Amino acid sequence: MPNPKEADLLRRIKELESANATLQAKAAAPAFRLKVSEKGAISVFIGQRRWPVTLYQDEWSAVLAHGEEITAFIKANQETLKPAKAG
Numbered sequence: 001m002p003n004p005k006e007a008d009l010l011r012r013i014k015e016l017e018s019a020n021a022t023l024q025a026k027a028a029a030p031a032f033r034l035k036v037s038e039k040g041a042i043s044v045f046i047g048q049r050r051w052p053v054t055l056y057q058d059e060w061s062a063v064l065a066h067g068e069e070i071t072a073f074i075k076a077n078q079e080t081l082k083p084a085k086a087g
Helices: 004-027 057-065 067-076
Strands: 033-036 042-045 053-055
Touching (some): 053 057, 057 067
Antiparallel strands (some): 042 053
């Protein structure tokens, strides 16, 4: 049987292993998710920002209606656009 000091160290190791497993599971969670906000808007979490992009239903519909135009714009301006900074 380990002495009290060893037992404390072993207990601490188990605590740290558990905390590490929790962090790894959180990091492995899907980056993309949707949520209805408190005010009834749609929040989109993309895993690249601390905060979501939040718009109301009609605003998302307007953006999505221009999806092909946005994609074409991105392609046409690829050389001048910058990637998001890692958070």
